[in-house]
Amino acid sequence: MTLDDIISMGQTPVVAEKKNPLGEPGETVKHNVKRLRESVGLSYAELARKLDSLGRPIPVLGLSRIEKGERRVDADDLVALAIALDASPIALLMPETVEESEPASLMGKPITAREMWNWLRGDQLPDALEGNALAFVVRSRPRWTINLEMPAPTIEVDGRELK
Structure with a gap:
């Protein structure tokens, strides 16, 4: 039986709902x-x-x-x-936007287009998402883009710099 046969008999075809529709x-x-x-x-x-x-x-x-x-x-x-x-x-x-302040949404969480861009680039965790901002950047970016080294502290004694 074809779809046309079902419709001509006055019946409404049953369309299966997608189990996992696009988000x-x-x-x-x-x-x-x-x-x-x-x-x-x-x-x-x-x-x-x-x-x-x-x-x-x-x-x-x-x-x-x-x-x-x-x-x-x-x-x-x-x-x-x-x-x-x-x-x-x-x-x-990235959602199509014109202004960085335009609203966007990340899995239902409201953010701005700028926050979305920064998140996609691995630059910044949006405020709407919970988590450790530093850990997010470290996990999101290539190691060569991150400098976590702190300069060695220097102490001056009698006019000489000690390291």
């Missing part, structure tokens, strides 16, 4: 994929070819489903899409 980050990614694809003037077919050349093929139907929120984007997809769209992965994860 805020997934909705942001789907919006940004479409926005960035359109801003660089790529068709689905052109983007699919670029992704294929990167070794991460996503067919035209898959790209369409991503933009409709019907297909999730995993970490490998996210990086390949960012490269193919000439953008940073952060550009796919």
Whole structure:
């Protein structure tokens, strides 16, 4: 029996609810994929070819489903899409905003666009999230970007500096 048969009999088809629908980050990614694809003037077919050349093929139907929120984007997809769209992965994860004070949301927690940007970069833990701010930065950033060394204290005795 087809969907048309069910509807013609006056019955309403039962559509299964998604067990795990897209959350805020997934909705942001789907919006940004479409926005960035359109801003660089790529068709689905052109983007699919670029992704294929990167070794991460996503067919035209898959790209369409991503933009409709019907297909999730995993970490490998996210990086390949960012490269193919000439953008940073952060550009796919960051809600589109114009002003840094615009409201954003991080898993339901209200924050500003600036706080979201700082969080994505690993620069600062938003006030809306609980945790140790220093530990957040240390865990979020490459070691070479963090200098936790304290200068050795110096003491002056009789005009000489002791270390």
